[in-house]
Amino acid sequence: MRVALFLTCVNDLLYPDTGRAVVTLLERLGVEVDFPAGQTCCGQAHYNTGYRHEAEPLVRRHAEVFAGYDYVVAPSGSCVAMVRDNYPRMAERAAAEGRDSGRGLAAAAAAAVPQTYELTEFLVDVLGVTDVGAYFPHTVTYHPSCHGLRMLGLGDRPRRLLQAVRGLELRELPGAQECCGFGGTFAVKNPDVSAAMGQDKIDNARSTGARVLCGADNSCLMHLDGMISRQNAPLRAVHLAEILASTQEHPYQTPETAGKIR
Known part of the structure; x- marks a missing residue:
């Protein structure tokens, strides 16, 4: 292969x-x-x-x-x-x-x-796997980005992968299927609407009590994490791949994020 x-x-x-x-x-x-x-x-x-x-x-x-x-x-x-x-x-x-x-x-x-x-x-x-041997001892809520949700029809694949991660507590995101407001150039052409949609998504994520907002598209996470960082909110946007790559022997940690998740 x-x-x-x-x-x-x-x-x-x-x-x-x-x-x-x-x-x-x-x-x-x-x-x-x-x-x-x-x-x-x-x-x-x-x-x-x-x-x-x-x-x-x-x-x-x-x-x-x-x-x-x-x-x-x-x-x-x-x-x-x-x-x-x-x-x-x-x-x-x-x-x-x-x-x-x-x-x-x-x-x-x-x-x-x-x-x-x-x-x-x-x-x-x-590959036919959902348990990839990951370990991520944090509370997580998952945001399904629009392209994956609507154009690719990813369905429950990301959630099945997250549910199999040891130590991870997955919490349901209210309004999960609503757009985060990024939309590529939409955020540039309609900044006020984009920011309002992003705030709704962040508020919903925070309401779950999760410390990590997970997604499978860094463009959406960039939009949300920028707003989160400016608000100093107790939430961190993390790409799904980085959660799945984390193990107990080699836990998720980068110079940019070390110490920010508790």
Whole structure:
């Protein structure tokens, strides 16, 4: 089994510990992970802001870089949704407009879609595991990001993985299926609405008494954790991969978060 880590831009630039956690977790489960250094943005930012033609070279680049791997795994539902849902749409539109002759957009999309998995999908559906040997002795509530919830249909996979973590107490998040307000450029174009939605999500998380707000998409967690830090709230946003990578011998801890969870 040849597995490539599709790290995504947000994780690469802002949350490298999440990428390290994915590698640690998968290697612990016996998976050999490669990181193709030639990977770039999947094109989601371009696509969502209306620069759809400009995103097309990134589709071809993505397929080229990840060619030959059995699976491509990403700790980001939004980027996986971009590949699986929007790449075929882009190819269909380009073909309908007569712009894809000889450029291979349809072939690139066809190659990328079936091999690309969000992390929890890969763990549960491909590896067939929910107990990954994790240990995380904290109270946790889980926020299902919109792309994973609605576009990928992750369902209860993340919660099943969390429920199997030793020491972890999972508390239900009120209004869990409501958007946190990030939405990529939505947060930039509608900052007041975005902040209000984020505050609702934080208030709901705090009402559970949990000390950790877990998610599977660092873009949403970045939005929420920024607000949490400014309020000095007794809550910490942590990516699911970092919880699953934590063991009793090697507990979750980074220079940025050491001592912040009790």
